[in-house]
Amino acid sequence: MRNIKLKLEYDGSRYVGWIRLGKDEGNNTVSSKILEVIKKMTGENILELNCGMRTEVGVHAYEQVCNFKTNSDMTLIDMKHYMNRYLPMDIAVTDIQIVPEKFHASLNAISRTYIYQFVLGETPNIFERKYSYHLFKEPDVEAIKIASDKLKGSHDFKNFSSSKKNKSTVRKITNIEIYKTSSEMQITITADDFLHNMAKMIFATLVDIGLGVKTPDTIDKIFAGEEVPSKPIDPRGMFLQHVGYIN
Numbered sequence: 001m002r003n004i005k006l007k008l009e010y011d012g013s014r015y016v017g018w019i020r021l022g023k024d025e026g027n028n029t030v031s032s033k034i035l036e037v038i039k040k041m042t043g044e045n046i047l048e049l050n051c052g053m054r055t056e057v058g059v060h061a062y063e064q065v066c067n068f069k070t071n072s073d074m075t076l077i078d079m080k081h082y083m084n085r086y087l088p089m090d091i092a093v094t095d096i097q098i099v100p101e102k103f104h105a106s107l108n109a110i111s112r113t114y115i116y117q118f119v120l121g122e123t124p125n126i127f128e129r130k131y132s133y134h135l136f137k138e139p140d141v142e143a144i145k146i147a148s149d150k151l152k153g154s155h156d157f158k159n160f161s162s163s164k165k166n167k168s169t170v171r172k173i174t175n176i177e178i179y180k181t182s183s184e185m186q187i188t189i190t191a192d193d194f195l196h197n198m199a200k201m202i203f204a205t206l207v208d209i210g211l212g213v214k215t216p217d218t219i220d221k222i223f224a225g226e227e228v229p230s231k232p233i234d235p236r237g238m239f240l241q242h243v244g245y246i247n
Contacts, residue, residue, distance in 0.1 A: 139210030
């Protein structure tokens with residue numbers, strides 16, 4: 001049996017996330033579309049794709065990583081061609097490898113990076129509206145940077161999440177970068193992992209701080225439970241950029 005690792009990119013606009021569990025479980029997920037094609041390709045009843053990050057409703061991916069195990073002897077290049085032929089046009093396999101049996105795309109991941117794209121200016125860009133969020137007001141980048149420094153390091157991010165699980169909510173943000181020109185802004189966040197809606201709430205809160213709706217010390221107050229974060233940002237401009245592994 002071979003353990004196959006895939007790198008993917010996808011437009012998450014029409015999907016309810018990578019996977020949907022529980023009573024709301026459905027077939028309109030990125031993973032379900034990929035599994036359908038893998039099952040047809042291999043003739044096997046493969047039930048699960050392990051992934052580097054379970055992206056949420058509407059979130060896109062420049063680079064997602066997943067793995068599955070198969071007895072199929074199809075060559076890797078034939079697998080890649082088959083999947084890209086039969087997958088929906090908003091999902092693509094960019095790379096395929098055979099990896100050690102113990103490799104697990106989720107458990108072996110050591111970092112995840114999300115990027116959010118904003119367009120700035122008086123007039124919305126109609127050609128980028130599906131993959132970015134438009135800001136009419138000029139954000140204060142220095143205020144965002146001050147707030148970002150407060151988020152870095154290991155913290156209990158339970159107040160930045162809608163998750164109700166009893167598992168540990170401590171996560172470590174290793175880097176936050178802000179890139180801005182006169183017409184666009186990008187915020188990139190790298191962490192060891194993210195709680196449900198954590199990245200979307202952080203992006204939204206940082207933007208509100210940049211727009212003067214909140215102040216940088218809001219971050220301290222959210223950690224302390226004295227204030228709540230901004231509501232999760234619209235996912236249209238949010239992309240999973242990278243999943244990191246130990247080489």
